[in-house]
Amino acid sequence: MTSMMPDVQEVLIPSSEIQEKVREIGVRVTEDYRGEKPLLVGILRGAFVMLGDLMRNVDLPCEVDFMDISSYGTGTSSSGVVRILKDLEEDITGRHVLVVEDIVDSGLTLSYLRRSLLARNPASLEICALLSKPERRRVDLEVKYLGFEVPDEFVVGYGLDYAGAYRNLPDVCVLKPEVFGAG
Ligand code: IMP
Ligand code: MG
Numbered sequence: 001m002t003s004m005m006p007d008v009q010e011v012l013i014p015s016s017e018i019q020e021k022v023r024e025i026g027v028r029v030t031e032d033y034r035g036e037k038p039l040l041v042g043i044l045r046g047a048f049v050m051l052g053d054l055m056r057n058v059d060l061p062c063e064v065d066f067m068d069i070s071s072y073g074t075g076t077s078s079s080g081v082v083r084i085l086k087d088l089e090e091d092i093t094g095r096h097v098l099v100v101e102d103i104v105d106s107g108l109t110l111s112y113l114r115r116s117l118l119a120r121n122p123a124s125l126e127i128c129a130l131l132s133k134p135e136r137r138r139v140d141l142e143v144k145y146l147g148f149e150v151p152d153e154f155v156v157g158y159g160l161d162y163a164g165a166y167r168n169l170p171d172v173c174v175l176k177p178e179v180f181g182a183g
Contacts, residue, residue, distance in 0.1 A: 004166060008173045013148055015170035018130075018158055021147045022050060025128065026057020028145060029098065037061045038096040041088065043113075044068040046102030049159035049167065050130045050147075054100060065090045071109045080108030080139070082116070097122040098145075102159050103131040107141040114141070130158065131172065148172075154180075 029038070037060070042051040044066050055064060068086035097117065104110055110127060117125055128145035135152045150172070156162050157169030162179070 004169055007166075007175055007179045008169075009176045010174045011171045012150060012153075012155060012174055013158075013172040015158075018147070018170075018172065019053065022053045022130075023057050025145045025147065026054055026059075029054070029128075030057075030059045033058075033060055033062075033096060033098075036096045037063065038098050039063045039065055039090060039092060041097055041099045041117075042066045043099065043101045044086065046159045046161065046167070047100045047130075050102065051100045054128070063090070067113075069109065069113060071112075080106070080112055082109055082112040084116075092117065092120050092122045094121070094123050096124045097126070099125070099127050101127065101129045103133065103150075103155070104129045104141065104143055105133050105136045106138040108139055110143075111139045111141050131155065131160075 040051060040055060040062055042048055042064065051064065055062065065088045066086065067084065067088055069082045070085055071082050101110060114125060114127065126144040127142065129143050130147040131150050132143060132146055133152055134149055153174050154162065155172050155174055156166035157171050157173045159167050161167045162175060
Protein backbone atom coordinates (compact mmCIF):
# COMPACT_ATOMS: atom_id res chain seq x y z
CA MET A 1 0.00 0.00 0.00
CA THR A 2 3.03 2.24 -0.16
CA SER A 3 1.76 3.94 -3.33
CA MET A 4 -1.06 5.59 -1.36
CA MET A 5 1.01 6.48 1.69
CA PRO A 6 2.04 9.92 0.38
CA ASP A 7 -1.64 10.96 0.75
CA VAL A 8 -1.82 9.77 4.35
CA GLN A 9 -1.29 12.25 7.17
CA GLU A 10 -1.61 9.78 10.02
CA VAL A 11 -2.32 6.11 10.60
CA LEU A 12 -5.05 6.19 13.27
CA ILE A 13 -5.54 2.43 13.66
CA PRO A 14 -2.99 0.03 12.23
CA SER A 15 -4.09 -3.11 10.45
CA SER A 16 -2.80 -5.38 13.26
CA GLU A 17 -5.08 -3.67 15.81
CA ILE A 18 -8.06 -3.87 13.46
CA GLN A 19 -7.49 -7.58 12.86
CA GLU A 20 -7.22 -8.25 16.60
CA LYS A 21 -10.42 -6.31 17.33
CA VAL A 22 -12.37 -8.00 14.54
CA ARG A 23 -11.25 -11.37 15.92
CA GLU A 24 -12.58 -10.36 19.38
CA ILE A 25 -15.90 -9.28 17.91
CA GLY A 26 -16.09 -12.57 16.00
CA VAL A 27 -15.63 -14.49 19.24
CA ARG A 28 -18.39 -12.47 20.94
CA VAL A 29 -20.76 -12.99 18.03
CA THR A 30 -20.00 -16.72 18.07
CA GLU A 31 -20.89 -16.87 21.77
CA ASP A 32 -23.96 -14.64 21.52
CA TYR A 33 -25.53 -16.48 18.58
CA ARG A 34 -24.65 -20.02 19.65
CA GLY A 35 -27.30 -22.43 18.30
CA GLU A 36 -28.58 -19.87 15.77
CA LYS A 37 -27.80 -19.17 12.16
CA PRO A 38 -27.41 -15.38 12.06
CA LEU A 39 -27.75 -13.29 8.91
CA LEU A 40 -24.94 -10.77 8.61
CA VAL A 41 -26.10 -7.72 6.66
CA GLY A 42 -23.33 -5.57 5.21
CA ILE A 43 -24.09 -1.97 4.32
CA LEU A 44 -22.49 -1.28 0.95
CA ARG A 45 -20.04 -0.32 0.15
CA GLY A 46 -17.86 0.51 3.14
CA ALA A 47 -18.68 -2.51 5.30
CA PHE A 48 -17.61 -5.21 2.86
CA VAL A 49 -14.02 -5.37 4.09
CA MET A 50 -14.95 -5.76 7.76
CA LEU A 51 -17.74 -8.18 6.92
CA GLY A 52 -15.31 -10.46 5.10
CA ASP A 53 -12.91 -10.53 8.04
CA LEU A 54 -15.65 -10.74 10.66
CA MET A 55 -17.42 -13.63 8.99
CA ARG A 56 -14.26 -15.72 8.98
CA ASN A 57 -14.04 -15.19 12.73
CA VAL A 58 -17.59 -16.34 13.41
CA ASP A 59 -17.50 -20.06 14.16
CA LEU A 60 -21.18 -20.73 13.40
CA PRO A 61 -23.22 -21.46 10.31
CA CYS A 62 -24.13 -17.99 9.09
CA GLU A 63 -25.37 -16.26 5.99
CA VAL A 64 -24.58 -12.95 4.40
CA ASP A 65 -26.64 -10.36 2.59
CA PHE A 66 -26.14 -6.73 1.56
CA MET A 67 -28.02 -3.47 1.40
CA ASP A 68 -27.05 -0.31 -0.36
CA ILE A 69 -28.53 2.82 1.09
CA SER A 70 -28.14 6.47 0.44
CA SER A 71 -29.03 9.16 2.87
CA TYR A 72 -30.81 12.23 1.59
CA GLY A 73 -28.93 15.33 2.59
CA THR A 74 -26.55 17.97 1.51
CA GLY A 75 -22.81 17.52 1.40
CA THR A 76 -21.44 15.75 4.43
CA SER A 77 -24.46 15.99 6.75
CA SER A 78 -27.08 13.31 6.49
CA SER A 79 -30.75 14.12 6.95
CA GLY A 80 -31.66 10.76 8.45
CA VAL A 81 -34.04 9.89 5.66
CA VAL A 82 -32.67 6.89 3.89
CA ARG A 83 -33.33 5.69 0.39
CA ILE A 84 -32.82 1.98 -0.23
CA LEU A 85 -30.79 1.60 -3.42
CA LYS A 86 -30.44 -2.16 -3.10
CA ASP A 87 -32.63 -4.12 -0.74
CA LEU A 88 -31.92 -7.45 0.95
CA GLU A 89 -32.35 -10.63 -1.07
CA GLU A 90 -33.41 -12.51 2.07
CA ASP A 91 -36.67 -12.38 3.96
CA ILE A 92 -35.59 -11.49 7.51
CA THR A 93 -38.84 -12.44 9.25
CA GLY A 94 -37.85 -14.53 12.26
CA ARG A 95 -34.13 -14.23 11.48
CA HIS A 96 -31.35 -13.09 13.79
CA VAL A 97 -29.99 -10.10 11.89
CA LEU A 98 -26.64 -8.45 12.55
CA VAL A 99 -26.15 -5.24 10.58
CA VAL A 100 -22.50 -4.51 9.83
CA GLU A 101 -21.56 -0.90 9.07
CA ASP A 102 -18.24 0.84 8.53
CA ILE A 103 -18.77 3.94 10.68
CA VAL A 104 -21.48 5.54 12.78
CA ASP A 105 -21.31 9.30 12.48
CA SER A 106 -24.54 11.17 13.33
CA GLY A 107 -26.25 7.78 13.72
CA LEU A 108 -29.18 8.99 11.62
CA THR A 109 -28.65 6.53 8.77
CA LEU A 110 -28.51 3.46 10.99
CA SER A 111 -31.32 4.54 13.26
CA TYR A 112 -33.60 4.97 10.25
CA LEU A 113 -32.45 1.67 8.77
CA ARG A 114 -32.94 -0.07 12.09
CA ARG A 115 -36.56 1.09 12.29
CA SER A 116 -37.31 0.02 8.76
CA LEU A 117 -35.75 -3.43 9.26
CA LEU A 118 -37.57 -3.92 12.58
CA ALA A 119 -40.85 -3.49 10.68
CA ARG A 120 -40.03 -6.76 8.90
CA ASN A 121 -40.17 -8.63 12.22
CA PRO A 122 -36.73 -10.19 12.59
CA ALA A 123 -36.18 -12.42 15.64
CA SER A 124 -33.46 -9.98 16.69
CA LEU A 125 -31.60 -7.03 15.24
CA GLU A 126 -28.20 -5.82 16.42
CA ILE A 127 -25.62 -3.43 15.06
CA CYS A 128 -21.91 -3.93 14.55
CA ALA A 129 -19.71 -1.06 13.43
CA LEU A 130 -15.99 -0.82 12.92
CA LEU A 131 -15.85 2.84 13.93
CA SER A 132 -17.87 5.43 15.80
CA LYS A 133 -17.52 9.19 16.09
CA PRO A 134 -19.29 9.83 19.41
CA GLU A 135 -18.86 13.61 19.20
CA ARG A 136 -20.99 13.67 16.08
CA ARG A 137 -23.91 11.61 17.36
CA ARG A 138 -27.34 13.22 16.94
CA VAL A 139 -29.55 10.30 17.92
CA ASP A 140 -29.33 7.55 20.50
CA LEU A 141 -28.24 4.34 18.85
CA GLU A 142 -27.13 1.14 20.49
CA VAL A 143 -24.10 -0.30 18.74
CA LYS A 144 -23.67 -3.68 20.40
CA TYR A 145 -20.41 -4.57 18.70
CA LEU A 146 -18.07 -1.62 18.22
CA GLY A 147 -14.49 -1.71 17.02
CA PHE A 148 -13.09 1.72 17.84
CA GLU A 149 -14.09 5.25 18.71
CA VAL A 150 -12.41 7.87 16.55
CA PRO A 151 -12.19 11.65 16.85
CA ASP A 152 -14.23 13.93 14.60
CA GLU A 153 -11.96 13.64 11.58
CA PHE A 154 -12.62 12.20 8.15
CA VAL A 155 -11.05 8.75 7.98
CA VAL A 156 -10.38 6.30 5.16
CA GLY A 157 -9.12 2.75 4.73
CA TYR A 158 -10.29 -0.76 5.61
CA GLY A 159 -13.38 -0.21 3.45
CA LEU A 160 -13.91 3.51 4.07
CA ASP A 161 -13.47 5.78 1.09
CA TYR A 162 -12.91 9.32 0.05
CA ALA A 163 -14.53 9.92 -3.35
CA GLY A 164 -14.45 6.18 -4.00
CA ALA A 165 -10.74 5.74 -3.28
CA TYR A 166 -8.58 4.43 -0.40
CA ARG A 167 -10.91 1.54 0.56
CA ASN A 168 -8.03 -0.89 0.05
CA LEU A 169 -5.73 0.71 2.63
CA PRO A 170 -5.29 -1.95 5.35
CA ASP A 171 -5.08 0.71 8.12
CA VAL A 172 -7.61 3.35 9.13
CA CYS A 173 -5.99 6.65 8.21
CA VAL A 174 -6.47 10.41 8.14
CA LEU A 175 -5.65 12.00 4.79
CA LYS A 176 -3.56 15.11 4.26
CA PRO A 177 -5.72 18.24 3.88
CA GLU A 178 -4.37 18.90 0.38
CA VAL A 179 -5.87 15.59 -0.82
CA PHE A 180 -9.38 16.98 -0.30
CA GLY A 181 -8.58 20.21 -2.12
CA ALA A 182 -7.31 18.32 -5.12
CA GLY A 183 -10.47 16.17 -5.20
P1 IMP B 1 -24.51 8.94 9.67
O1 IMP B 1 -25.92 8.79 9.21
O2 IMP B 1 -24.18 10.40 9.88
O3 IMP B 1 -24.17 8.11 10.86
O4 IMP B 1 -23.63 8.52 8.40
C1 IMP B 1 -22.76 7.47 8.42
C2 IMP B 1 -22.19 7.30 7.01
O5 IMP B 1 -21.42 8.44 6.64
C3 IMP B 1 -21.23 6.13 6.97
O6 IMP B 1 -21.87 4.96 6.52
C4 IMP B 1 -20.19 6.58 5.97
O7 IMP B 1 -20.57 6.18 4.67
C5 IMP B 1 -20.20 8.06 6.02
N1 IMP B 1 -19.06 8.59 6.82
C6 IMP B 1 -19.13 9.26 7.98
N2 IMP B 1 -17.92 9.60 8.43
C7 IMP B 1 -17.04 9.11 7.54
C8 IMP B 1 -15.58 9.13 7.47
O8 IMP B 1 -14.85 9.67 8.32
N3 IMP B 1 -15.03 8.50 6.40
C9 IMP B 1 -15.77 7.90 5.42
N4 IMP B 1 -17.13 7.86 5.45
C10 IMP B 1 -17.75 8.46 6.50
MG1 MG C 1 -21.81 4.13 4.53
